[in-house]
Amino acid sequence: MRQSGAISELIDALRCLPGVGPKTAQRMTLHLLQRDRDAARRLSEALHDALTKVGLCGQCRTLTESTLCEHCANPARDRSQLCIVESPAEVYAISRATAYKGLFFVLNGRLSPLDGIGPAELGLGALEKRLKEDGVAELILATNTTVEGEATAHYLSDMARRHGIRTTRIAHGIPFGGELEYVDGTTLSHAFDGRKDF
Amino acid sequence: MRQSGAISELIDALRCLPGVGPKTAQRMTLHLLQRDRDAARRLSEALHDALTKVGLCGQCRTLTESTLCEHCANPARDRSQLCIVESPAEVYAISRATAYKGLFFVLNGRLSPLDGIGPAELGLGALEKRLKEDGVAELILATNTTVEGEATAHYLSDMARRHGIRTTRIAHGIPFGGELEYVDGTTLSHAFDGRKDF
Secondary structure, three states: OOOOHHHHHHHHHHOOOOOOOHHHHHHHHHHHHHHOHHHHHHHHHHHHHHHHHOEEOOOOOOEEOOOOOOOOOOOOOEEEEEEEEOOHHHHHHHHHHOOOOEEEEEOOOOOEHHHOEOOOOOOHHHHHHHHHHOOOOEEEEOOOOOHHHHHHHHHHHHHHHHOOOEEEEOOOOOOOOOOHHHOOHHHHHHHHHOOOOO | OOOOHHHHHHHHHHOOOOOOOHHHHHHHHHHHHHHOHHHHHHHHHHHHHHHHHOEEOOOOOOEEOOOOOOOOOOOOOEEEEEEEEOOHHHHHHHHHHOOOOEEEEEOOOOOEHHHOEOOOOOOHHHHHHHHHHOOOOEEEEOOOOOHHHHHHHHHHHHHHHHOOOEEEEOOOOOOOOOOHHHOOHHHHHHHHHOOOOO
16 A cells, blocks of 8 residues: 555655654654644644744854844853854753853854855854954854864864964863773873873 | 744654654754755645645545545455554555455554543444445454454454454464574464464
């Protein structure tokens, strides 16, 4: 039995979700249509709503429903610190885990010339303007430790140096609770090189 | 940073999908809003479409866009065999894997008095009417081997007996390619009891 048009359309559409293959998509479709039509209706509307309302913050490029996000619009945040991350998920993660009170700037990607992602795609023009004018004293680099993430970090630290701004990079090393024996070699060598007085 | 209304609504709505917890839902949301807005739009429409168009087949209760599903509407299928399954997913699985040419009847559940699921909820009235009038010669039970699935199978076989219809149950045993050593005890004992001449 082939699935009818609307059912297989829905299965196909669900496969755009990260981590969802054909079997999971079919399971989700049958679950929604057989057992939870209210949830399906809510999901359809939530998608439509989010697409209509959510855009990028005009200042830091995170996802928001307003012109400025909650952080950028908050006068109590410390404007002298600016933390650079690759995606809004990292803004949430840092806000949840740390007491950081400065601002963020979201690249929504990383420099990757082969994929056609250069400084313009990451909004680095606006970032440079801000470094020049906005009283930033410390640029905190929290890009990922992939090759592209590292290249992006170097590019940004060069930019900060041109404007005489101090650049820091969040620490990399053994994860808390991790055992030396099971940590990969690159991490261990980074942790060793980065040892501090105790 | 708390997530804005429409973003957290979407995260909540995605959690209705089976196997999706809060972290996965957040990852899906950011993926859709940051990287794949076209797919999000398509998904919203596919959900809306499927909800509007897809209902139950008037005869076998599988999901379909028409009054009768592809199987029930096909005059070439053998009307003397009727295979009972718990969900449309099992109709697809059996159609894909076997050469079965009869019809199906989908319970969309299993007898479970504690959850308020009795014969009426499974459409057993219509099934009994069909057994009485429709020339069914063999009722093939393909319900699952859970307690409720077994109870449902017994209920159905009693019903078939009242109308003098032969009842069969698909075989349970060692899965093909499975090794005896790793098969659970219940399966092994069923397989042993169900041994056949070789």
